[in-house]
Amino acid sequence: MTDLHRHLRDRLLATLVDLGLARDAAQPLIRLDPPKNRDHGDVALGAFQLAKLAGKAPPALAAEIAAKITSDAIIESAAAAGPFVNFRFRRAALALEVLSAIQSDAAPYGKARGNGDVVCIDFSSPNIAKPFHIGHMRSTVLGNALCRIHRHVGATVHGINHLGDWGMPFAKMMTAYMRWGNEQELHRSPMRYMFDLYKRYGVEVKQNPGLDGEAAAHFRALESGVDNQERRMWKLLRDESLKAFQGPYARLGVTFDHITGESFFEDKMAAALQRVVAAGVLEQSDGASVVWLKELGIKEPCILTKSDGTTLYHTRDLAAAFYREVTFHPTRILYVVGAEQKLHFDQLKGVLTKMQEPIAKAVEHVPFGLVLSKSDDGKWEKFASRSGNAVFLDEILDEAVAKVRAVIREKNPDLANADQVAEQVGVSAIVFNDLKNSRIKDVKFDWDSMLQFEGETGPYVQYACARLASILRKVEVPVPAVDAIDCALLADAERVLLVMMDFGTAVQKAAEQSEPSHVTGHAIALAGEIHSYLRDHYVVGAEPAVRDARLVLVDAARRLLTTGLALLGITAPDRM
RNA sequence: GCGCCCGUAGCUCAAUUGGAUAGAGCGCCAGACUACGAAUCUGGAGGUUGGAGGUUCGAUUCCUCCCGGGCGCGCCA
Numbered sequence: 001m002t003d004l005h006r007h008l009r010d011r012l013l014a015t016l017v018d019l020g021l022a023r024d025a026a027q028p029l030i031r032l033d034p035p036k037n038r039d040h041g042d043v044a045l046g047a048f049q050l051a052k053l054a055g056k057a058p059p060a061l062a063a064e065i066a067a068k069i070t071s072d073a074i075i076e077s078a079a080a081a082g083p084f085v086n087f088r089f090r091r092a093a094l095a096l097e098v099l100s101a102i103q104s105d106a107a108p109y110g111k112a113r114g115n116g117d118v119v120c121i122d123f124s125s126p127n128i129a130k131p132f133h134i135g136h137m138r139s140t141v142l143g144n145a146l147c148r149i150h151r152h153v154g155a156t157v158h159g160i161n162h163l164g165d166w167g168m169p170f171a172k173m174m175t176a177y178m179r180w181g182n183e184q185e186l187h188r189s190p191m192r193y194m195f196d197l198y199k200r201y202g203v204e205v206k207q208n209p210g211l212d213g214e215a216a217a218h219f220r221a222l223e224s225g226v227d228n229q230e231r232r233m234w235k236l237l238r239d240e241s242l243k244a245f246q247g248p249y250a251r252l253g254v255t256f257d258h259i260t261g262e263s264f265f266e267d268k269m270a271a272a273l274q275r276v277v278a279a280g281v282l283e284q285s286d287g288a289s290v291v292w293l294k295e296l297g298i299k300e301p302c303i304l305t306k307s308d309g310t311t312l313y314h315t316r317d318l319a320a321a322f323y324r325e326v327t328f329h330p331t332r333i334l335y336v337v338g339a340e341q342k343l344h345f346d347q348l349k350g351v352l353t354k355m356q357e358p359i360a361k362a363v364e365h366v367p368f369g370l371v372l373s374k375s376d377d378g379k380w381e382k383f384a385s386r387s388g389n390a391v392f393l394d395e396i397l398d399e400a401v402a403k404v405r406a407v408i409r410e411k412n413p414d415l416a417n418a419d420q421v422a423e424q425v426g427v428s429a430i431v432f433n434d435l436k437n438s439r440i441k442d443v444k445f446d447w448d449s450m451l452q453f454e455g456e457t458g459p460y461v462q463y464a465c466a467r468l469a470s471i472l473r474k475v476e477v478p479v480p481a482v483d484a485i486d487c488a489l490l491a492d493a494e495r496v497l498l499v500m501m502d503f504g505t506a507v508q509k510a511a512e513q514s515e516p517s518h519v520t521g522h523a524i525a526l527a528g529e530i531h532s533y534l535r536d537h538y539v540v541g542a543e544p545a546v547r548d549a550r551l552v553l554v555d556a557a558r559r560l561l562t563t564g565l566a567l568l569g570i571t572a573p574d575r576m
Numbered sequence: 577g578c579g580c581c582c583g584u585a586g587c588u589c590a591a592u593u594g595g596a597u598a599g600a601g602c603g604c605c606a607g608a609c610u611a612c613g614a615a616u617c618u619g620g621a622g623g624u625u626g627g628a629g630g631u632u633c634g635a636u637u638c639c640u641c642c643c644g645g646g647c648g649c650g651c652c653a
Contacts, residue, residue, distance in 0.1 A: 033592055034592065036596060036597085036598085037596075040596075048595075057633090082596070083595085083633085125653095164653065166653095167653065169653065285651095286651080287651085290650075290651085298579090300650070302650095306651045307651065308651085312651070313653050338647090339580085339581065339646095339648095340647050341648085342579095342580060342647085343579085343580080343649070344653085346580090369581090369582085369646090370647085380645095380646095411613090411614090411615065425615095436588095437589060437590090438589085438590090441589075444588065446588085449602070454601085454615060454616090455601040456588095456600070456601045457615085460616090462615090463613080464615095464616090466613070466615090467615095470613055475612075506592090518592090521600095524601085525600090528600090531616060532617065534612080534613095534616090535618080536617095538612060539612060554612095575613095576613095576615080
């Protein structure tokens with residue numbers, strides 16, 4: 001909420017009290033939203049609920065309100081339109097408010113002060129001993145954006161990489177190594193070698209189902225806590241995997257506050273299970289210990305130990321929830337994990353709920369859709385590369401970067417650090433595309449159109465930044481302070497200013513709904529408005545007073561676009 | 577079979593969580609670079625919001641039932 005809104009809200013409340021409404025009842029009903037059609041006004045009040053409170057018809061109340069809200073230094077007009085009241089701010093006041101807040105980096109355009117929230121964000125979480133592939137990208141990119149967005153609105157954030165470094169997948173890989181592997185080959189190229197071994201396991205287990213029993217035995221040995229062969233191997237592969245993951249993380253600009261994988265909870269599961277027993281909800285079923293959740297509408301029981309006594313994914317997530325509770329005291333724990341795992345998190349939350357643990361209400365699954373590509377017959381299916389099956393993240397990033405490099409060669413052949421810019425823009429294009437739509441939607445990669453960098457894309461927004469930076473370079477005078485310009489000269493920039501004013505709402509919604517696409521959408525809208533504005537409004541060569549005013553606007557647009565992109569984990573080059 | 581998610585323009589998506597005339601991009605058609613970046617901008621065509629009921633001042637949004645697509649459903653993660 002901006003100062004303009006606050007002012008309007010105060011005037012409205014006073015008016016409503018004048019009209020005989022109870023202050024406390026009326027206040028929460030004053031909802032100021034941007035009108036659907038911005039031609040109607042800058043903000044609108046729907047008088048429906050207030051009318052009910054007043055015992056009047058909505059259009060009648062709207063008319064009364066409009067008549068009483070006379071113009072002042074900030075409000076230009078109030079007009080009733082049926083059950084709505086549309087308000088316009090004075091253009092100079094609008095420009096002054098928005099631009100000075102952006103220039104001084106005040107919230108919501110800059111980072112807010114602590115809001116008391118502590119948010120744990122569990123994201124990325126690749127499995128060790130496997131390549132970082134396309135399936136890991138969404139959790140990584142979404143989680144990274146959510147970390148940045150929550151920090152921006154003032155939360156204390158703990159970004160956690162809950163590495164898949166325990167359990168059966170790893171035991172299978174180990175089985176393969178013990179049967180067919182050797183150390184020299186392993187050290188030569190650990191990730192590739194491990195991946196080959198894992199694939200071989202998948203092939204051979206079909207002929208020899210006994211392999212799964214072997215893997216289970218290795219997992220028991222690993223979980224025994226003894227310093228044995230399994231443990232040494234686990235450690236080696238974990239270290240190598242972490243090193244390898246740094247590649248994609250660096251390219252994507254992702255960092256973590258904590259790398260506490262499933263293995264971190266190895267020695268914390270017994271206590272967690274104790275706690276479940278103490279709560280009296282753990283039952284035996286076919287040799288396994290489970291928690292039934294039928295009363296919560298979940299038919300499938302949550303299995304916490306297998307009949308051979310070893311633990312599961314759920315056991316570790318439960319221990320992790322308890323650990324995070326005492327370590328971070330989170331108000332929210334976000335699990336950025338694909339929608340296909342909804343049942344898992346319903347069960348996790350269900351167990352905590354049944355145990356009457358307060359932390360249950362903090363547990364929030366943040367689901368997202370799949371990554372699909374278009375097959376030859378035009379159907380969308382699980383992602384496959386142009387050539388075939390295995391899809392590594394690097395392959396996609398490289399292709400995007402190469403395409404950007406080609407565009408630069410064509411449009412800006414003299415660009416100095418072209419390779420560096422191509423990397424920056426190419427990777428951003430993929431990230432932006434991932435964050436553009438509601439996260440529950442599948443990301444559809446059409447190889448032919450994904451490399452088309454026109455319209456609503458990352459490069460479009462970055463291009464706007466570069467264009468603005470170019471103007472700031474060319475004008476050759478410093479950007480004045482907002483106080484030093486005549487804000488009335490920016491009346492022609494109302495569309496830009498109104499979009500700027502929406503930034504706070506967009507970020508707030510993104511944080512509340514764990515939905516970065518609100519930020520992405522705002523960046524696209526702002527880039528579009530400033531592009532349109534620049535068509536008819538020149539900065540360089542304008543008379544000094546106008547030039548200075550527009551300079552502030554251009555600078556603010558560049559700052560705000562940069563901030564928005566930063567919340568998505570994207571940077572913008574000054575030239576591209 | 578049961579559960580969950582999705583269905584909006586030819587395609588990919590929005591719609592401020594129940595509000596005004598459902599908006600963008602791509603594609604298509606017609607335009608704009610001899611003043612700041614054309615990776616851009618300005619117009620235009622394009623809709624029974626999958627279907628049928630219901631709830632109410634008001635439904636793309638909520639409820640019920642269908643249809644279509646996807647995901648999941650006891651010792652994997």
